[in-house]
Structures are given as structure tokens and as C-alpha cells.
Amino acid sequence: MKRRIKNVLIVTALLLTTLLQAQSLDTVVTKQLKAGWNLVGFMGQTPEETQEAFAQIMDKVEIIKSFDGFYTPELQSFLNSLDNVLPLDGVMIKVSEDCLLERTIKKSAILYQDTKSQSLADVIAIGNSANGQIKGLTSPTDAQDAVTKEYVDVLKAQITANEQRWLNELDVQAGTKVRDVDGNYYSVIKIRIKRWLDPVSVADSFMYIMGENLRVTRLPNGDPIQYAYSSVDGNEPPSDKSLWWSEIVSNNPKATVYTWYRNDKDNFAIPFGAYYTYEAMLAGYQYPNISFFQHQGICPNGWHVAHRKELEYLENLILSNAYKPQDFIKNELEYWNELYPNETNSTKLSFVGTGYIDYEGNINLFKDVGFLRMCEKLSAFYLGQNNYFGFYNFNQSDYNYTQDYNYIGLPIRCIKDVNENNLTNYEISLELK
Numbered sequence: 001m002k003r004r005i006k007n008v009l010i011v012t013a014l015l016l017t018t019l020l021q022a023q024s025l026d027t028v029v030t031k032q033l034k035a036g037w038n039l040v041g042f043m044g045q046t047p048e049e050t051q052e053a054f055a056q057i058m059d060k061v062e063i064i065k066s067f068d069g070f071y072t073p074e075l076q077s078f079l080n081s082l083d084n085v086l087p088l089d090g091v092m093i094k095v096s097e098d099c100l101l102e103r104t105i106k107k108s109a110i111l112y113q114d115t116k117s118q119s120l121a122d123v124i125a126i127g128n129s130a131n132g133q134i135k136g137l138t139s140p141t142d143a144q145d146a147v148t149k150e151y152v153d154v155l156k157a158q159i160t161a162n163e164q165r166w167l168n169e170l171d172v173q174a175g176t177k178v179r180d181v182d183g184n185y186y187s188v189i190k191i192r193i194k195r196w197l198d199p200v201s202v203a204d205s206f207m208y209i210m211g212e213n214l215r216v217t218r219l220p221n222g223d224p225i226q227y228a229y230s231s232v233d234g235n236e237p238p239s240d241k242s243l244w245w246s247e248i249v250s251n252n253p254k255a256t257v258y259t260w261y262r263n264d265k266d267n268f269a270i271p272f273g274a275y276y277t278y279e280a281m282l283a284g285y286q287y288p289n290i291s292f293f294q295h296q297g298i299c300p301n302g303w304h305v306a307h308r309k310e311l312e313y314l315e316n317l318i319l320s321n322a323y324k325p326q327d328f329i330k331n332e333l334e335y336w337n338e339l340y341p342n343e344t345n346s347t348k349l350s351f352v353g354t355g356y357i358d359y360e361g362n363i364n365l366f367k368d369v370g371f372l373r374m375c376e377k378l379s380a381f382y383l384g385q386n387n388y389f390g391f392y393n394f395n396q397s398d399y400n401y402t403q404d405y406n407y408i409g410l411p412i413r414c415i416k417d418v419n420e421n422n423l424t425n426y427e428i429s430l431e432l433k
Contacts, residue, residue, distance in 0.1 A: 180216040187211035208416035213273025228257035231361040245361030275409030299414035357409025373410035
């Protein structure tokens with residue numbers, strides 16, 4: 001009996017020693033990357049090892065997408081910041097051509113899944129092999145092992161969920177148009193938001209904004225938005241005044257209505273869009289009782305109505321040396337009363353001189369100023385000729401406008417949902433697709 005116990009102890013000691021040695025050994029893993037997007041794991045690597053791996057292929061890398069955001073090689077923000085962050089479990093890498101990525105990974109960090117069974121002798125022998133793989137392990141019975149397995153299962157589920165989220169984001173980045181509940185499609189413009197006050201943060205963020213004015217006529221749940229006839233020249237409103245803009249908004253201060261310029265959808269819906277009251281934009285929500293990052297309003301799922309904080313990025317872009325106001329507009333006489341020479345919509349944001357619908361249903365400043373409605377009741381973002389841009393207060397006395405801001409009809413552009421914490425202390429630049 002003593003001899004048998006001694007033999008068991010020797011075998012156990014040998015097994016533990018061998019497994020510990022296997023955990024301490026590194027192994028080189030080579031992955032074939034295909035041109036385009038690739039999912040690559042870096043579990044068990046130090047920042048230095050990850051940096052070394054990326055350095056081999058940086059001449060072929062176009063974009064790196066991690067849990068934290070996008071990175072581009074020219075900024076070097078990804079490689080230079082690895083010393084300040086935890087090693088990554090996985091990233092999406094877009095490469096320009098097929099290439100090999102070599103990574104040095106701890107054996108203890110490699111997860112295997114296979115149907116092949118192995119004996120105790122097989123397990124011991126694997127520790128001495130060049131590429132040992134422990135396969136076909138049964139479900140754990142030890143409490144700590146069970147907790148570890150559960151933790152790994154959770155990580156796997158998180159990786160799967162994040163991979164799907166990445167793919168959704170990459171679809172937008174690649175230029176896929178966003179669709180509203182009516183089936184209208186809108187181009188998407190990507191604005192890079194580079195953090196500069198927080199050196200620890202490694203991620204650039206992006207704001208995605210529609211490149212066209214909203215044309216939806218239904219709420220996200222499918223309910224129709226009431227149409228109110230404007231009183232401009234063109235397709236005259238019906239004799240029933242209860243259908244007129246002025247009558248509807250005067251009888252109901254919180255009317256949820258919209259209209260088209262000259263009541264002519266066919267000729268003016270694109271690119272001027274529809275003109276919405278404040279309540280129509282909210283789609284029944286009562287701002288500011290909810291965060292604007294949760295404020296979908298009449299925007300498509302996953303998108304929300306603009307907030308001043310977000311539209312300030314457009315203002316900062318215009319103020320930058322790289323752009324002028326005319327770079328943001330469709331520079332054609334169909335959309336503006338005055339044109340700029342040799343300048344035409346280089347940013348693809350395609351602003352047009354929408355003007356706005358007033359309390360009486362009349363159009364004001366059409367083809368002179370382009371407006372965008374936002375969550376703040378008394379303000380809108382505007383862009384016009386001769387370096388005319390910024391935020392406008394409709395309570396200004398020069399327009400003698402005393403009615404509630406709810407009554408004004410303004411166009412809308414939706415913005416893709418992001419994390420609010422990713423939109424502070426950033427520099428702005430535009431990335432054209």
C-alpha cells in the first residue's frame with residue numbers, strides 16, 4: 001500500500017511539474033491574414049509582444065479596431081500607447097494585402113476545443129512537445145475549476161457579442177446607407193474625434209452623421225406623423241383650414257406635425273428634407289428628462305436626434321484651417337441664392353439652404369440659410385453664405401419671434417448612437433469615404 005501511494009505521489013509531482021513548465025513556455029503562433037478584415041486574438045501577450053507583432057505588418061495595416069475604438073497606422077496611437085493599457089484579448093485588423101502575423105503567446109493562454117480524448121500519459125507527453133495541445137477535457141468537478149470555466153464561457157460570449165458589434169460598426173464605416181422606417185436610405189459621413197486631453201486613452205472615436213436631411217413620415221413604431229400644409233406659393237393648402245400649419249400649431253402647442261417646402265414632396269423632399277416641429281422630432285418624449293444619447297426621437301433604430309454638443313463638432317470643423325463653410329454645402333443655384341467660386345461640397349455633408357417654417361406656415365430664409373434642428377428648444381445649427389454659421393436663437397428680437405419654439409418647422413439630421421464618455425475633450429477631423 002505504501003509503495004502504491006509513493007508511486008501515485010511521484011506521478012502527481014511529475015504531472016504538476018510538467019504542466020507548470022508548459023505554462024511558462026512561450027510558443028510562436030502564425031496567422032494568415034487575408035486582404036480586408038481579420039479577427040486576431042492576443043490573449044496572454046504582454047504589451048511589448050503585441051507591439052512587436054504589429055510592427056511586422058504595419059506597412060500593410062489600414063485600420064485596427066479594438067474594443068476601445070479605431071486606430072490608423074499613421075497616428076501610431078495604437079502602438080505607442082500599449083505600455084499604458086492592458087493587453088488586448090482580440091482586435092479586428094484590416095490589411096491591404098494577404099500577409100502573415102506572428103505572435104508569441106503563453107501556452108497557458110491558448111484555449112483548445114477538440115473531440116479527441118487523451119490519456120494521462122498523453123497529457124504528460126504534451127508538455128514536452130513543440131506545439132502541445134490538451135484536448136477533450138471533461139467538465140470540471142472542482143469548484144474553482146468550475147468558476148474558471150464559467151468565466152471563460154462569459155468571455156467567449158462577450159467576444160462573440162463584440163465581434164457582431166464591430167461588424168455593425170464596420171458596415172457603417174464602409175459606407176453602407178442607413179434606412180428609416182419608411183424605407184428611405186441616407187448616406188453617412190464619418191467624423192473622427194481624436195482625444196487629446198487624456199494621454200492614457202488610446203482610442204480615437206467617431207461620430208457618424210447623416211449626409212442628407214431626414215424625410216421620414218412615420219414614428220419608429222410605424223405610427224404616421226400628421227401632415228400640416230404650409231402656406232407658401234406652390235401647391236396651395238386645401239380649403240379646410242384645420243389642416244393648415246398655422247391652425248394646427250395654434251390649437252395644439254405640442255403638435256407633432258411635419259411639412260414639405262411648397263407642399264411638394266416630389267420636387268423638394270431631396271435634398272431639403274421635411275420640416276418638423278419640436279414635438280415631432282421628439283416622437284412623444286419629453287426632453288430634457290432623458291439623456292440625448294438615449295433620445296431616438298424619429299430617427300432610425302440605433303440613431304438619435306442631434307444635440308448641441310455634437311453639432312459643435314461641425315462648427316469646430318468649419319473653424320479649422322482645413323475647411324471653409326462652402327466645403328459643407330451643395331454649391332448649386334438650386335439650393336443657394338449665392339454660390340462660391342470653385343468650391344463645392346468637398347466634405348460630402350451636402351448642406352442646403354432650407355430656411356425654416358414659421359408659426360404662420362411661411363418659409364423664411366429659403367436658399368439663404370440652412371438649419372438643423374437639435375434638442376435645445378431655443379436653438380438650431382445654421383450654415384449660410386459668406387462665412388455665416390453657428391448656433392441661432394429663435395427668440396432674438398430682430399425676428400420679432402415671440403411664439404414657442406415648438407411651432408417652428410426645421411429639418412433634421414440623425415447621428416449614430418455612441419458612448420457619451422467618448423465625446424469629451426477631443427480634436428475633430430473629417431474622414432471622407
